[in-house]
Amino acid sequence: MSARPSIDARIRRYYVFDMLVGFQIWTPFWTLWLLNHANEFQATLVDIVFWTTSLLLTIPAGAIADRYGRRPAILVGVAVWVSGIVLFGLANSLPMFALGNAVWAIGAAFMWGTVSAYLYDTLAEAGMESRYPAITSRGTMLTFISAAAAAPLGGYLVQVSGGLNLPLLVYALPGALALVVATTFPEPSVHRVPEANLVAQMRSGLRTTRGHPQIVLIIVFQILIGVVTYIIAFFRPLFIEEIVGGNFALIGIAYGGFFCVAAAAGRSFDRLLDRFGESGALWLTFFLVFPPMILVYAVSAGVFSSTAGIVAGVTSQIPYYVIWGFEGPIVTTIINRRVLSNDRATVLAISIFFTTLSLAIFEPIVGYVVTVVGLGTSLALLAAIAVVPSAYVIAAFRRSGAREIVPRPVPTGDHER
Numbered sequence: 001m002s003a004r005p006s007i008d009a010r011i012r013r014y015y016v017f018d019m020l021v022g023f024q025i026w027t028p029f030w031t032l033w034l035l036n037h038a039n040e041f042q043a044t045l046v047d048i049v050f051w052t053t054s055l056l057l058t059i060p061a062g063a064i065a066d067r068y069g070r071r072p073a074i075l076v077g078v079a080v081w082v083s084g085i086v087l088f089g090l091a092n093s094l095p096m097f098a099l100g101n102a103v104w105a106i107g108a109a110f111m112w113g114t115v116s117a118y119l120y121d122t123l124a125e126a127g128m129e130s131r132y133p134a135i136t137s138r139g140t141m142l143t144f145i146s147a148a149a150a151a152p153l154g155g156y157l158v159q160v161s162g163g164l165n166l167p168l169l170v171y172a173l174p175g176a177l178a179l180v181v182a183t184t185f186p187e188p189s190v191h192r193v194p195e196a197n198l199v200a201q202m203r204s205g206l207r208t209t210r211g212h213p214q215i216v217l218i219i220v221f222q223i224l225i226g227v228v229t230y231i232i233a234f235f236r237p238l239f240i241e242e243i244v245g246g247n248f249a250l251i252g253i254a255y256g257g258f259f260c261v262a263a264a265a266g267r268s269f270d271r272l273l274d275r276f277g278e279s280g281a282l283w284l285t286f287f288l289v290f291p292p293m294i295l296v297y298a299v300s301a302g303v304f305s306s307t308a309g310i311v312a313g314v315t316s317q318i319p320y321y322v323i324w325g326f327e328g329p330i331v332t333t334i335i336n337r338r339v340l341s342n343d344r345a346t347v348l349a350i351s352i353f354f355t356t357l358s359l360a361i362f363e364p365i366v367g368y369v370v371t372v373v374g375l376g377t378s379l380a381l382l383a384a385i386a387v388v389p390s391a392y393v394i395a396a397f398r399r400s401g402a403r404e405i406v407p408r409p410v411p412t413g414d415h416e417r
Contacts (some may be wrong), residue, residue: 155252
């Protein structure tokens with residue numbers, strides 16, 4: 001029997017995996033590829049296939065990861081995720097885009113939450129849970145550095161070839177390498193007592209979620225913020241393309257700059273958490289989401305001249321990449337701190353489930369409104385609806401008290417055989 005790699009070696013593998021998954025050369029162009037075959041409303045309907053599929057599978061996938069292990073779930077997730085992205089790149093009709101999105105979503109359902117649970121349990125095996133914010137902070141930084149390198153390359157490929165789908169196809173290479181790295185992940189050796197079956201596992205996760213008011217509140221916050229930021233992200237390529245006049249190389253460079261901002265924000269997450277605490281980090285997220293929407297609306301309304309519009313348009317997107325850098329680590333840190341390994345992936349999946357449900361409801365509504373009143377007005381209306389409830393949820397989270405303490409996971413030799 002070969003010796004298990006050290007915790008530090010496993011963390012380094014996790015970083016490499018993050019960077020390979022994060023080399024998302026397709027990010028600036030996948031929406032534009034879809035919009036070549038659909039209007040804004042049709043595009044959101046196709047995207048809803050992704051969210052509906054993940055809605056149905058996210059909680060079962062989390063339960064599978066809790067019952068059968070983190071590593072198998074990650075392997076399935078990466079393989080299917082990459083296959084879905086390639087299918088999306090090969091699509092030339094709305095049904096084919098929908099199929100690609102469905103496969104893509106199946107992979108995402110197995111990856112979301114499970115990777116975070118794997119990292120936390122790996123640290124818990126050695127009693128190092130307190131390192132999670134710093135490790136996930138560095139991992140987030142490396143992910144976005146990888147994305148920052150990928151985006152200009154994607155822009156160059158599209159500019160030279162004229163194929164908006166080429167970056168989606170090229171992503172098969174880093175995706176395959178990520179799968180190879182994931183095969184080297186040992187299952188975390190922490191005490192975990194799975195439920196008798198998947199239904200019982202899901203019920204246990206729901207009971208755990210209901211039993212922690214702060215988890216319920218952070219899920220509501222994630223819904224409100226997630227709907228606003230995702231819909232902005234979905235239409236961002238169209239927004240940027242309008243600003244730069246269809247120069248795809250420049251789009252890639254702009255996204256590369258955005259991802260550098262996200263990398264810096266991700267690296268600062270653990271320090272922000274130490275300085276401001278959980279509630280303070282949530283308030284910082286709030287102020288990065290809503291005030292910049294005024295500038296987004298002004299740019300879309302044509303308030304600025306062409307040159308000033310480019311500067312203002314790019315500037316208006318920077319806060320949302322700051323959020324990308326630390327919103328995920330904030331949410332997963334808050335949840336991981338409050339949940340034992342038995343239910344960790346399931347509870348993380350539940351948080352994603354409700355965000356997904358909200359996107360499935362609101363995205364086509366916003367897509368239709370965009371076709372009627374325009375992008376800037378639609379985004380401004382969405383932000384206006386979400387701003388007050390978001391502030392209330394943060395205040396309630398703060399009032400709900402200090403961080404709840406849970407027993408430290410107990411290492412076990414069960415996974416060493």
